[in-house]
Amino acid sequence: MSEEGRKSVSSHNLADFLGVNAWQIRKDFSYFGAFGTPGVGYNIEKLAKQVKKILKLDVIKKAALVGVGNLGSAVLAYPGFGIYDFSIAAAFDSDPKKIGRKKGYLTIEDSSKLRTLKRRRISLAIIAVPRESAQNTADTLVKAGVRGILNFSPCHITVPKKVKVITIDIAMDLARLPYYMPAN
Amino acid sequence: MSEEGRKSVSSHNLADFLGVNAWQIRKDFSYFGAFGTPGVGYNIEKLAKQVKKILKLDVIKKAALVGVGNLGSAVLAYPGFGIYDFSIAAAFDSDPKKIGRKKGYLTIEDSSKLRTLKRRRISLAIIAVPRESAQNTADTLVKAGVRGILNFSPCHITVPKKVKVITIDIAMDLARLPYYMPAN
DNA sequence: CTATGTGAATTTATTCACAGCA
DNA sequence: TGCTGTGAATAAATTCACATAG
Numbered sequence: 291m292s293e294e295g296r297k298s299v300s301s302h303n304l305a306d307f308l309g310v311n312a313w314q315i316r317k318d319f320s321y322f323g324a325f326g327t328p329g330v331g332y333n334i335e336k337l338a339k340q341v342k343k344i345l346k347l348d349v350i351k352k353a354a355l356v357g358v359g360n361l362g363s364a365v366l367a368y369p370g371f372g373i374y375d376f377s378i379a380a381a382f383d384s385d386p387k388k389i390g391r392k393k394g395y396l397t398i399e400d401s402s403k404l405r406t407l408k409r410r411r412i413s414l415a416i417i418a419v420p421r422e423s424a425q426n427t428a429d430t431l432v433k434a435g436v437r438g439i440l441n442f443s444p445c446h447i448t449v450p451k452k453v454k455v456i457t458i459d460i461a462m463d464l465a466r467l468p469y470y471m472p473a474n
Numbered sequence: 475m476s477e478e479g480r481k482s483v484s485s486h487n488l489a490d491f492l493g494v495n496a497w498q499i500r501k502d503f504s505y506f507g508a509f510g511t512p513g514v515g516y517n518i519e520k521l522a523k524q525v526k527k528i529l530k531l532d533v534i535k536k537a538a539l540v541g542v543g544n545l546g547s548a549v550l551a552y553p554g555f556g557i558y559d560f561s562i563a564a565a566f567d568s569d570p571k572k573i574g575r576k577k578g579y580l581t582i583e584d585s586s587k588l589r590t591l592k593r594r595r596i597s598l599a600i601i602a603v604p605r606e607s608a609q610n611t612a613d614t615l616v617k618a619g620v621r622g623i624l625n626f627s628p629c630h631i632t633v634p635k636k637v638k639v640i641t642i643d644i645a646m647d648l649a650r651l652p653y654y655m656p657a658n
Numbered sequence: 659c660t661a662t663g664t665g666a667a668t669t670t671a672t673t674c675a676c677a678g679c680a
Numbered sequence: 681t682g683c684t685g686t687g688a689a690t691a692a693a694t695t696c697a698c699a700t701a702g
Contacts, residue, residue, distance in 0.1 A: 299684085300683065300684090301684075302683085311672090312493035312683090313672085313673065313674075313675095314672075314673085316683090316684065316685065316686090317493060317671095317672080317673085317686080318684085319684095319685085320684090320686065324684080324685060325682075326679070326683080326684050326685080327500060327679085327680070327683080328679045328682080328683050328684040328685080329611070329679065329680040329682050329684075330680065330681080330682085330683070330684090331681050331682090331683065331684085332684090344535035345647055345649070345650075345652070345653050346626060346652035346653045346655070347652060353648060353651060358550035360544045360545070360547040361544070361545070361700075362553065363544040364543070364544035364545035364548060365644060367544065368628070368644050368645060369605060369628065370628030370644065370646070371645045371648070373645065374543070374645055374646070374648070374649040376645060376648055376649060409683095413674055414648065414651055414652075416648065416695055421553060435669080437655045437656070438651030438654070439651075439653065440644075440647055440648050440651065444552070444553065444554030452656060454651055454654035454655055456617035456647055456650060456651060457646055458642065458644075459554060460481045460549060460552050460554065460555065460624075460642075461555045461558055461560060462554070462558070463624055463640055463642055464555070464558070464560055464598065464600065464624050465529070465531055465558040465560060467598055467622030467623075467624065467638055467640060468528050468529070468530035468531060468535060468598075468622065468639060469530045470622070470638035471530070471597070471621045471622050471638055472621070472636060476677085484660090484661060484662090485661075485662075486661080495694090495695080495697075496661090497694085497695065497697095498694075498695085500661090500662065500663065501663085501664080501693090501694080501695085502660095502662090503663085504662090504664065505664055508662080508663060508664095510661080510663080511661080511662075511663050511701080511702065512659080512660080512661055512663080512701040512702055513660050513661050513662075513701065513702040514660080514661070514662090514663040514699070514702065515660095515661065516662090
């Protein structure tokens, strides 16, 4: 909306877009303070800034990718990170044939260099390695100071409480569909 | 647990595993009926069957993949579908260089053949095409009788009410991490 | 003695309705 | 007049506590 030159948006606009009710939008915002203008709506720039702050997206974050196979390559090519002010700042693999190769704007590094992440102030990582190596990779990442992990392996990963893991299990997401599909 | 030869599991076991409370497990199950044995717990085979039924996972489902790029290839190689009794039964691409090529156990078909899905009784699809073609692909899938779509493009897809779409936005999932990470 | 299943109590979330500001 | 922000009312989910079954 901001890119389209719009200046303000009402709770009703937002509600329609998201498929919820207007009062729900207002009530939710109100828990974090009052940042709208009665009779007008919410200033779009200001609202975006507030929401980013609430979601802790107000500092630009760098993420490392571990595993540059098919899935990892797809992550590197993913066009959607910019909108959240994220960037993939490093890519690692353990395959000697890949190490040193360029992939987009990044050079693939040896997985044994993961410990440099702390020095480079990279605190997020994406795990796109085979299931067998997922837990090992996670352990190494935690030692390297990583505090948030996005895990694409279909397995449970154990980490210290200070670290947050979000696992994306493609099969499980596919399996959610039938529940919402009408019979026949 | 079943594969490990265990026969029964208590609400407390399950709760520990999932990180919730035992009464929550029992209450949730109770909404769908009573299928435990007091003093013993839940029969594992029976429970799995019940849960699959509740989640509409009791019939084996076939899914089609559209877009065999990096992400699509990763989906084909994904080892986790079996546990939900799912299989990828067809793969499509619009790139002439890919059509006809084998990819694992599947031969890549021309996207213009998507309409054969109805005849082949495939009612689920995974969209792994570039963002620009996502809506078009979805429209074609809906015409071909598909009722559930797993969308990997970072964009909103509009479909008739009878069709369920689940969108996985990798960037958004990554962006969820900072909220749960302690400061510094 | 152990573990389920469920009413009742409690807590939390949603919805309403409207006062008040631009 | 249009839209926000919020107390109050309603609805829903969670937690407790215990009767009951193996």
